[in-house]
Amino acid sequence: MQPLSTPDLFLPSPTLSAFALGPLTIRFYALCILAGIVVGTWLTVRRLTARGGTSEQALDIVMWAVPFGIVGGRLYHVITDNQLYFGPGKDPWGSLRIWEGGLGIWGAVALGLVGAAIGSRRTGVPFAAFVDAAAPGLLLAQALGRWGNWFNNEIYGAPTDLPWKLQIHAMDSTTGKAITSPEGAPEVIGYFHPTFLYESLWCLAAAALLIILDRKYSLGAGAVFSLYLVFYTAGRFALELMRSDPANTILGARVNTWVAGLVLVTGLALFQTLRSRARSKVETGGTLPHPAR
Template sequence: MTNQTFLPSPTVSAFHLGPLTIHFYALCIIAGIGVAIWLGSRRWIARGGRPGQVMDVCLWAVPGGIIGGRLYHVITDPELYFLPGRNPWNAFAIWDGGLGIWGAIALGCVGAWIGCRRAGVSLIAFLDAVAPGVIFAQALGRWGNWFNNELYGDPTTLPWKLQIHQMDQGAGTAATDASGHAIILGYYQPTFLYESLWCLVVGLALLALDRRYKLGAGAVFACYAAGYTAGRFVFELMRSDYANLIFGLRVNTWVAGLICLAAATAFMLLRTRPRSTAFLPTAGPTGAPKTQHSRTDTGV
């Protein structure tokens, strides 16, 4: 047999605890949310916020993000669920994969706006505080695609090619042949890994830029959006999994390109503005003057 190097993929995407089926995709998403809340809380306190406020806002933002991400996926790929022979109830099966980041950010921001209004704090300051944690969460979340054997590019012979199995997501295992061996579909570009590493680089760059230059209100979030979508545009061009097309390009390629241009423009306009602080200019969360809650900005 000819020796060849490749990146293996799991043949198991879930495990069972009694009647419960635990999907690794969900665990990766949960781990990412935990990292985003932890780092966002540290940065929030550095901007004058109180401990626990990020968690309070995330109780609105996280469900909104999950709902928005799934809605975007189902709306842009309805044929996966609503054509004859398809099961419409699978539209709710988030554990099988399929969360569109654009919908997640959009409705996540709506949830954050609601949470910030209830807490009497600045939405812009909140978004700037959590942006680096959010992209680290995306880096972790991409490993859920690895467990599901999805999000890959064209076939390749590169040493770091990704082995992809035919998965039965309902069973949480790879399909097997007559001999009981996992069925291998082929070897492909590991675009899930490229995107995960890119998210890690962008997150570290955000922390470094914000620490050094004290970016203006809204600039950190704009930089996050521009940085992530620049990479996503390239990775979408590499992917070979199913997607709807517009003028020969994947829908997400168009979305990533347009958001990147808009976010880059916003960053250039916002980067020299005064830095955002946690509480609204007129009052803190209980109506007290904002100065009662101000803290030294450490640039975390």
């Protein structure tokens, strides 16, 4: 897949995915995930307060949802890509090195919802009100998080000659640097569709559309989050069909393609069920948080 000559127009990829800060190694992937969490939390706080909640309630729930989501995302990745960590010659401890990359959005959302449910119950905020408030922020977090894949030179589509093709280097995950030739030049694998960028832009557009629809229409409790499932998985399904990076398959299709399709159907069914209900909100002076035990 290596072209005979360097094309005139292409999107470059970094040759460095980490840097040293004293004894610590800082991964750009982790910084992108952190930036997504911060921006997503900011928008969630604004939207929950508009629904009658408080910033304290929103932050308390986020403090439950985020760690659950990170654990869930990692579990999904390790389970669906277990061959990367287990078997002859593999390092099982690598499954714990989350800072090197590898989070599955499906597991992150699933277990993050469990954390959000716990936080909502403790703060007296209706679960539907929180997830409706959080839906656009979650898309923003995903949009920013995808740029971690850019630093890692991963999540790309088929080879292409389009002007916005993405240059992909062979990366050494242990050093956080591109593998170099004997002459010292970074090794280029080829030029591919930047599906990480497509997904990032799709998430931004979907977040904007969710906010507009939520303002224009009185969507029922839980319906905004249902639309999040529909919008995100519709784009993700199409993008999975474009991707060419290694992945496990079922009946010839990538695992994530199957999951995206199933979640899309689920989201559509939920939206049809919930859209006519009363809009989600937090009652003023609602339930006090459960006392600590």
